[in-house]
Amino acid sequence: MELCSITGLKGKITVPGDKSISHRCVMFGSIAEGTTEVHHFLTGADCLATIRCFRALGIDIEENGSSVTIHGKGLRGLTAPSGMLDVGNSGTTTRLLSGILAGQPFESRLSGDNSLNSRPMKRIIDPLTQMGAKISSIRGNGCAPLLIAPGELHGIHYESPVASAQVKSCILLAGLYADGETSVTEPSLSRNHTELMLKEFGADIRSTYALDSTKATASVRPGSQLCGQKITVPGDISSAAYFIAAGLMVPDSEILIQNVGINPTRAGILRVCEDMGGDITLLNERIEGGEKIADILVRTSRLHGTTIEGGIIPTLIDEIPVIAVMAAAAEGTTIIKDAAELKVKETDRIETVTDNLKSMGCDAVPTEDGMIINGGKPLKGATIHSLLDHRIAMAFSIAALVAEGNTKILDSKCVDVSYPTFYDTFEELL
Numbered sequence: 001m002e003l004c005s006i007t008g009l010k011g012k013i014t015v016p017g018d019k020s021i022s023h024r025c026v027m028f029g030s031i032a033e034g035t036t037e038v039h040h041f042l043t044g045a046d047c048l049a050t051i052r053c054f055r056a057l058g059i060d061i062e063e064n065g066s067s068v069t070i071h072g073k074g075l076r077g078l079t080a081p082s083g084m085l086d087v088g089n090s091g092t093t094t095r096l097l098s099g100i101l102a103g104q105p106f107e108s109r110l111s112g113d114n115s116l117n118s119r120p121m122k123r124i125i126d127p128l129t130q131m132g133a134k135i136s137s138i139r140g141n142g143c144a145p146l147l148i149a150p151g152e153l154h155g156i157h158y159e160s161p162v163a164s165a166q167v168k169s170c171i172l173l174a175g176l177y178a179d180g181e182t183s184v185t186e187p188s189l190s191r192n193h194t195e196l197m198l199k200e201f202g203a204d205i206r207s208t209y210a211l212d213s214t215k216a217t218a219s220v221r222p223g224s225q226l227c228g229q230k231i232t233v234p235g236d237i238s239s240a241a242y243f244i245a246a247g248l249m250v251p252d253s254e255i256l257i258q259n260v261g262i263n264p265t266r267a268g269i270l271r272v273c274e275d276m277g278g279d280i281t282l283l284n285e286r287i288e289g290g291e292k293i294a295d296i297l298v299r300t301s302r303l304h305g306t307t308i309e310g311g312i313i314p315t316l317i318d319e320i321p322v323i324a325v326m327a328a329a330a331e332g333t334t335i336i337k338d339a340a341e342l343k344v345k346e347t348d349r350i351e352t353v354t355d356n357l358k359s360m361g362c363d364a365v366p367t368e369d370g371m372i373i374n375g376g377k378p379l380k381g382a383t384i385h386s387l388l389d390h391r392i393a394m395a396f397s398i399a400a401l402v403a404e405g406n407t408k409i410l411d412s413k414c415v416d417v418s419y420p421t422f423y424d425t426f427e428e429l430l
């Protein structure tokens with residue numbers, strides 16, 4: 001994909017359904033009794049991997065554009081897959097599905113692409129093993145392919161060293177199959193879609209926050225049947241983030257992004273944009289299916305640097321590549337810290353973000369747990385190495401819109417992972 005600078009992005013858009021919520025609809029619908037009907041489902045490659053895996057586990061799933069119907073078979077209705085479960089590029093599929101598979105009376109194996117198979121799985125192997133699961137890394141390197149054999153699960157309390165919704169959700173899902181209460185405490189609250197949605201499905205699940213610290217605990221008790229639901233998935237704020245950034249940075253722009261999920265555990269980008277001087281207005285705020293939703297109005301703004309650290313990091317972890325792009329265009333210095341998790345995403349995003357920013361002429365310095373960006377110098381068009389990371393391809397497509405000269409995004413097709421129609425949405429704004 002080749003892009004160059006533009007002015008005047010104007011219009012009303014919607015973005016595809018939330019990736020985290022779409023995955024969970026399929027997973028929870030499969031282990032619920034009865035039918036789950038999902039609208040505005042994200043048909044990105046990651047969520048299609050989840051559908052593929054649950055079909056291989058005996059679940060009938062109908063797809064009709066962005067509407068998906070899941071014929072659930074209850075907590076004990078999955079059947080043994082005939083081969084390796086293919087999780088593609090999807091960490092969410094791998095980690096959440098492992099929690100469910102740990103509670104099944106059959107053996108399963110799962111594996112993904114090269115990026116997925118090099119991401120850390122010890123973070124789920126350890127707590128699941130403590131619960132009594134029989135889960136191992138087939139190559140013995142702490143990564144997928146994973147082998148999960150039948151085991152007797154016990155309720156545990158787990159103090160997670162990382163604020164990760166995938167780790168938390170994996171343990172809570174295994175907890176549905178345990179012999180007592182299971183709880184997870186994390187250092188700061190990560191996205192809570194599992195807690196909100198499992199509650200809607202009828203699970204006995206609760207969340208508590210320590211008043212004297214940032215720690216958050218979620219706990220689940222086994223015994224309740226899950227019940228099929230009708231769900232409309234909100235627009236994904238992680239996808240909206242690219243158009244929020246474009247609206248703020250591209251001169252003479254005004255963009256209304258409709259029906260976006262603004263769950264506080266996901267909406268850190270809105271706070272950061274405001275801190276950077278961004279003109280953002282939330283309209284039509286409402287709650288649907290336990291999730292907060294709004295229309296987001298964005299207008300071109302003069303941005304300045306900020307510091308992003310601590311408990312806000314998990315609420316914007318996937319948006320850091322595009323936040324870094326905004327920081328490059330903003331006046332002054334932006335410091336991002338406490339974000340070492342970036343190293344274990346689809347690529348090492350501390351490296352991929354700072355390398356690509358440097359190639360565009362930005363003064364970007366990688367650090368152990370984040371980066372320092374000295375913004376304000378005009379960006380120059382460059383060849384961007386996405387390394388097949390969807391969020392790098394999209395973030396740097398936005399950088400291209402404010403850079404001098406042409407920018408070439410290598411392997412831009414990887415946007416299919418979370419936003420297959422990303423470049424079409426642009427056309428609507430021209």
Ligand code: S3P
Binds near residue numbers: 163190
């Ligand atoms: C996700 C959790 C986050 C996020 C990922 C989706 C989820 O990962 O980066 O894109 O749906 O639970 P971690 O749990 O590893 O932080």
